[in-house]
Amino acid sequence: MKNYSIIFLIFLFTLPFNLAGQIKYEREYDLKKENVPGMAITFMDSCCPNSKVKWYGEESLKGLSIEAKVYYKGSLYSIEFDTSGYIQDVEKKIRLHDISQDTRSAIVKKLDSIYRKHKIDKVQVQWIGSNQTLYELIEKNNSELPYTINYEIVVQGKKGKSTRMYEIQFSSGGGILSVSEIVQRNTDNLDY
Amino acid sequence: MKYIFIFGILLLHFLVVRSQGVYSTGVLPQINLNISLHKDWRLNAKAESRLLFSEGQFAQNFKTAYRYDLTDIALIASKKTGVNNSLGAGYMIRFRDNEVVHRFIQQYSVVKKYNLFRLGHRISTDQTIRNNNPPQVRLRYRIGVEKALNGKDVDPKEFYFKLNNEYLFAIEGRETDFELRLIPAFGYALSDNNKFEFGIDYRLNEFISGASRNQFWLYLGWFISM
Numbered sequence: 001m002k003n004y005s006i007i008f009l010i011f012l013f014t015l016p017f018n019l020a021g022q023i024k025y026e027r028e029y030d031l032k033k034e035n036v037p038g039m040a041i042t043f044m045d046s047c048c049p050n051s052k053v054k055w056y057g058e059e060s061l062k063g064l065s066i067e068a069k070v071y072y073k074g075s076l077y078s079i080e081f082d083t084s085g086y087i088q089d090v091e092k093k094i095r096l097h098d099i100s101q102d103t104r105s106a107i108v109k110k111l112d113s114i115y116r117k118h119k120i121d122k123v124q125v126q127w128i129g130s131n132q133t134l135y136e137l138i139e140k141n142n143s144e145l146p147y148t149i150n151y152e153i154v155v156q157g158k159k160g161k162s163t164r165m166y167e168i169q170f171s172s173g174g175g176i177l178s179v180s181e182i183v184q185r186n187t188d189n190l191d192y
Numbered sequence: 193m194k195y196i197f198i199f200g201i202l203l204l205h206f207l208v209v210r211s212q213g214v215y216s217t218g219v220l221p222q223i224n225l226n227i228s229l230h231k232d233w234r235l236n237a238k239a240e241s242r243l244l245f246s247e248g249q250f251a252q253n254f255k256t257a258y259r260y261d262l263t264d265i266a267l268i269a270s271k272k273t274g275v276n277n278s279l280g281a282g283y284m285i286r287f288r289d290n291e292v293v294h295r296f297i298q299q300y301s302v303v304k305k306y307n308l309f310r311l312g313h314r315i316s317t318d319q320t321i322r323n324n325n326p327p328q329v330r331l332r333y334r335i336g337v338e339k340a341l342n343g344k345d346v347d348p349k350e351f352y353f354k355l356n357n358e359y360l361f362a363i364e365g366r367e368t369d370f371e372l373r374l375i376p377a378f379g380y381a382l383s384d385n386n387k388f389e390f391g392i393d394y395r396l397n398e399f400i401s402g403a404s405r406n407q408f409w410l411y412l413g414w415f416i417s418m
């Protein structure tokens with residue numbers, strides 16, 4: 001059996017690594033503050049003072065972007081910037097019940113019509129507007145200035161016999177703007 | 193900092209049990225081949241070997257004693273029962289000296305993604321049949337966390353840290369035993385379907401009934417999915 005163990009070890013370390021790169025994912029990585037555009041840092045310093053900001057770079061089919069994640073006044077915010085530091089949108093994690101009743105009913109009705117069964121995992125409100133508007137929204141949760149409000153919902157939805165995970169973007173009225181299936185990462189190294 | 197803390201806990205434990213009990217050290221290489229099948233079914237084939245480098249009592253001088261110990265070959269079929277969970281059952285055969293051991297395995301696992309890490313739970317039972325021994329039944333629970341060392345998710349060509357902690361309760365005839373396992377490991381994802389892991393697999397048992405038995409394995413894992 002000693003010989004088998006040596007063969008096993010050789011097998012383990014010498015097989016070619018030909019299975020790499022079969023699935024493409026968006027790539028994200030930690031970003032040091034000194035590599036973040038000044039405008040993005042200024043926005044974060046103004047909107048969320050004395051809060052620890054984590055910066056991430058994200059590469060996707062849409063291109064490069066920069067994301068700031070911060071807990072501010074008890075809520076988790078994801079704030080997206082372009083590579084020049086111009087703000088793209090603000091997302092705040094909320095509960096479903098934080099959405100107005102009319103919109104919430106419309107969202108649930110839509111989910112009921114698409115899936116046999118569904119379970120909501122995550123709800124985020126997305127705000128798009130000027131810097132001043134976004135400051136006010138982060139600070140007071142509302143603004144008199146014009147802005148766009150959408151909702152991003154991550155849901156486990158059952159169609160037929162299989163359950164998948166989806167990210168669905170809803171408008172402020174509860175209409176569906178986009179649906180995309182979330183490709184789940186391989187879990188084998190945590191299952192076995 | 194947290195890695196130093198984990199290492200510190202291990203070191204502290206090592207020092208506490210040093211004067212009593214027995215130990216063994218060695219290397220534990222394993223290959224996990226996972227094949228996706230139709231309708232959310234998966235097949236996991238695992239081969240694992242144990243090579244001992246030394247064994248003895250803590251109070252005595254360290255002696256090296258290289259020897260091959262055993263090889264396990266296991267096959268588990270599992271079905272996804274939800275987005276995050278799966279139910280599986282399988283069989284393992286163990287070759288040790290001239291003995292062949294049979295084990296039947298049932299398991300339920302849940303892996304959930306959080307903002308900055310993934311958390312896995314696994315509950316499993318197994319029944320082991322050996323010649324001239326009463327059957328052994330074990331109940332196991334494992335919790336594992338995986339954290340990317342760069343960014344929020346483990347992307348291809350990135351390193352990650354994984355910590356598994358497992359509790360095993362075993363009944364064999366009239367005897368019972370409790371085992372603890374702690375496996376801190378670093379991993380490298382060549383791709384999402386091809387990952388290498390290396391770390392320390394520490395196992396502690398027989399600490400209730402008498403002198404503790406401590407096993408320190410150099411864990412080398414390779415997970416391939418297709």
